[in-house]
Amino acid sequence: MIGTRGVPAAYGGFETAVEEVGRRLVERGHAVTVYTRGSDQREREYLGMRVVHLPALRQKQLETLSHTGLSALHAITRKAPDAAFVFNAANSPFVPLLRGRGIPVALHMDGLEWKRSKWGARGRAYYRWAEEFGVRSADALIADAPGIADYYTEEFGVPTELIRYGAPILEGAPVDGIRALDLNPGAYHLVVARFEPENHVLEIVEGYRASRATAPLVVVGSAPYAAEYTQRIRAAADGDPRIRLLGGVFDQDLLDALYVHARTYVHGHSVGGTNPSLLRAMGAGTAVIAWDVNFNRETLGELGWFFESASEAERHFTSLEDDSTQVPVLSAAVRARAEEFFRWDDVATAYEKLAARIASGNSVHPVARRARRAGTTA
Known part of the structure; x- marks a missing residue:
């Protein structure tokens, strides 16, 4: 190989x-x-x-x-x-x-x-x-x-x-790691992505900031070759205590815990095929908000909320704030799909x-x- x-x-x-x-x-x-x-x-x-x-x-x-x-x-x-x-x-x-x-x-x-x-x-x-x-x-x-x-x-x-x-099927994960980050299980939105324009981290942050969500937005990632884009993301998040930019997380156990205990995983990738980060979220049983592109719809089988702009992301964050039914239903559905169709x-x-x-x-x-x-x- x-x-x-x-x-x-x-x-x-x-x-x-x-x-x-x-x-x-x-x-x-x-x-x-x-x-x-x-x-x-x-x-x-x-x-x-x-x-x-x-x-x-x-x-x-x-x-x-x-x-x-x-x-x-x-x-x-x-x-x-x-x-x-x-x-x-x-x-x-x-x-x-x-x-x-x-x-x-x-x-x-x-x-x-x-x-x-x-x-x-x-x-x-x-x-x-x-x-x-x-x-x-x-x-x-x-x-x-x-x-x-x-x-x-x-x-x-x-x-x-x-x-x-x-897809890695994650049966569970300790909460110690996320507690150390001052996060609570099921009470934050997660983004894991390199900071590149085609991954739409900026639109996610802008959409979240405009929303009335109270569950924090936790952003994992960085970009060694995209300093200007990274600065735009930081500027969009600046001053909003709900937005947590963690940088790169290379502790795989902590990363698993972040996926498992997230309320939603927000996937902005628009270029590429079947994305491992998306599969990791599905295998963790985490409901997904995804950029509306055919690769993501193929992977999710339509089991998600889709967006193509910051304003559409904002609507999802706001509507899910008080949701008590859709999130657990889609969480179970994406996990079942991962177990059936994405087996190593x-x-x-x-x-x-x-x-x-x-x-x-x-x-x-x-x-x-x-x-x-x-x-x-x-």
């Missing part, structure tokens, strides 16, 4: 997928190697997975690419694995290197990264190019949401493997079957290698 920060998972969706899938493949008798960067732990094995630690350039545009390049070089100079999973379409330039060594590659395409505002014009252009290059290079393409799969079908006319993330065991089985298929020679490459974006000519 190549192209992520690796294990232990402490960052995002890719890393969680690598850990959850990798550990299950090991339990099923497979040998799994995970390439890792930046981990405080230097052990060569984690949950049965072999861990290879390699460096990366600590620069926004080059960190992922530099580490993946070193990982690919390391992989091709050792005994070839039966299959490789490369995560992030940006890493597609290294797919031919692996395939040239006879290693079949499934490329996880992520969620239309070129739409993210954190990248400048050149960064977005690169992601669009890398996306197309990945389509033409890999043996299989993984999409983590129906909307992403539809995009590749419509844009390139190539099939993808729809493999969604799993099922995700691991899908990865296992895909690895077996590409290892046996099954590949979309003969069909996809001449693919072009819709509207362009070969």
Whole structure:
């Protein structure tokens, strides 16, 4: 598994997928190697997975690419694995290197990264190019949401493997951690997101501030590359004691407790596929207020309140202030949906079957290698 920060998972969706899938493949008798960067732990094995630690350039545009390049070089100079999973379409330039060594590659395409505002014009252009290059290079393409799969079908006319993330099912969590933050169970709204415009943290904070809610708004997150946007969020929250900006929370037990004991989880993400933060809230049995985009509706199955502006968020915060019926009903419903449709065991089985298929020679490459974006000519 190549192209992520690796294990232990402490960052995002890719890393969680690598850990959850990798550990299950090991339990099923497979040998799994995970390439890792930046981990405080230097052990060569984690949950049965072999861990290879390699460096990366600590620069926004080059960190992922530099580490993946070193990982690919390391992989091709050792005994070839039966299959490789490369995560992030940006890493597609290294797919031919692996395939040239006879290693079949499934490329996880992520969620239309070129739409993210954190990248400048050149960064977005690169992601669009890398996306197309990945389509033409890999043996299989993984999409983590129906909307992403539809995009590749419509844009390139190539099939993808729809493999969604799993949801951690949280049976409960101690209240000590949230009590220490002066919070009460069931009496606060929670946001967990990087501070980036497409995650709409600013609109959530503005909407909440305009509401008559008394349950605090607890915001977990930060953004190392978005100082101006972060300042706008802080300015919107300034002077309102109901709004609590906690910054990053890296204690996973505390983060679980924040999800489990929240009244609602407010999800502003608008770019990407099936989002791990949303799944974590669903697995915790926490009712959701979500940005109105197809990815979120697909994940929730319409079991939530949706908004597209600060004013719509304000209406939800205000209407839920006195609600005593809808919140527990939707809390139970999203948890049941997570248990039924987002099981890590099922995700691991899908990865296992895909690895077996590409290892046996099954590949979309003969069909996809001449693919072009819709509207362009070969």
